[in-house]
Amino acid sequence: xxxxxxxxxxxxxxxxxxxxxxxxxxxxxxxxxxxxxxxxxxxxxxxxxxxxxxxxxxxxxxxxxxxxxxxxxxxxxxxxxx
Numbered sequence: 001x002x003x004x005x006x007x008x009x010x011x012x013x014x015x016x017x018x019x020x021x022x023x024x025x026x027x028x029x030x031x032x033x034x035x036x037x038x039x040x041x042x043x044x045x046x047x048x049x050x051x052x053x054x055x056x057x058x059x060x061x062x063x064x065x066x067x068x069x070x071x072x073x074x075x076x077x078x079x080x081x082x
Contacts, residue, residue: 043051 041048
């Protein structure tokens, strides 16, 4: 026997509460709180900039190496022709 669906009443009124704030809280709970922009990695802004610059250089070097090897493959996966 199929289960009956319970309908939830959605109120468009604020009922004294900020609807946007409530929706934000719901979205964050669904996302597991990963949307928060906390920078608790223990780095100073200068260290963070250095880390990001190094990562960009490594990414550019990897792209250049792929281009030099003839791997013109923007998708990242290897595609073979049959």
